[in-house]
Amino acid sequence: MAKKKKVNPIIAEQRRAREEFLKLKKMQSGEIPTEPKPSEVAVKPKTLGEKLKNIWYHDKYFIIGGLLTCIIIIIMVAQCVKKVDPDLQIVVFTYDTVSDASCEKISEFAQKHCEDINGDGKVKVQIVNCSFSNELGDLQYRNTLLQKMQGIIVAEENALLFITDDESIKYFSAADSALNGVFDTEPLPLNEAFYEACKIKSDNPLDFELKEGLSISCRKLEGTLLEGKDNSGKYIKNSNAILKAATE
Numbered sequence: 001m002a003k004k005k006k007v008n009p010i011i012a013e014q015r016r017a018r019e020e021f022l023k024l025k026k027m028q029s030g031e032i033p034t035e036p037k038p039s040e041v042a043v044k045p046k047t048l049g050e051k052l053k054n055i056w057y058h059d060k061y062f063i064i065g066g067l068l069t070c071i072i073i074i075i076m077v078a079q080c081v082k083k084v085d086p087d088l089q090i091v092v093f094t095y096d097t098v099s100d101a102s103c104e105k106i107s108e109f110a111q112k113h114c115e116d117i118n119g120d121g122k123v124k125v126q127i128v129n130c131s132f133s134n135e136l137g138d139l140q141y142r143n144t145l146l147q148k149m150q151g152i153i154v155a156e157e158n159a160l161l162f163i164t165d166d167e168s169i170k171y172f173s174a175a176d177s178a179l180n181g182v183f184d185t186e187p188l189p190l191n192e193a194f195y196e197a198c199k200i201k202s203d204n205p206l207d208f209e210l211k212e213g214l215s216i217s218c219r220k221l222e223g224t225l226l227e228g229k230d231n232s233g234k235y236i237k238n239s240n241a242i243l244k245a246a247t248e
Helices: 009-029 048-082 100-111 137-156 166-172 192-197 232-247
Strands: 088-093 125-129 159-165 215-218
Touching: 088 100, 088 137, 100 125, 100 192, 100 232, 125 137, 125 166, 125 192, 159 166, 159 232, 192 232
Parallel strands: 088 125, 088 159
Antiparallel strands: 159 215
């Protein structure tokens, strides 16, 4: 049996190159159709998993952005639904810190003696805590709270009641104070029923009890820019009801 003659690899490579060259010339002359470029050859995904991977590869940033946008919208809508506009506000302004737990108890007490003023079907008395420890000496924090309280007096017609202590009430009664004469009543001491309602049952050291000796005052709307605004009569009526329940 005759042995198969081996092809010289150099000659074989030259032959293959010539065939490729002739094929290219025929494509250029239009004798045979041109083949697509490797970059133009689309590899289409077949299975569901491949399709999902393909979508994620090309559109992952759009998908992530869309999901984040949806989450933000859902959170904002949920907050708007849960948010209850206050019927009244009570400002706690003392030179001794009042805990958030005590503010919650004050709110619960006041809501029992308040009507649904804004007509949303719920009674909400919001406590604005402007209390601070006068011993800490943080003047910037103190001034921030004072500015906040002054802004409420100027702009918030439903914030008529102020809970104060002996030191903080001097801030209003000082002869050179711009807020001198802001109250419609003298500061009245809070009664035992109020303190009983504000007792806290908690082991959390931050939920400390309301200190004794506090007073409550009602500021006047007469002669101010807030006089005659919508519901101003209801604000005065309900504030007086809370004032009466907390002092008599």
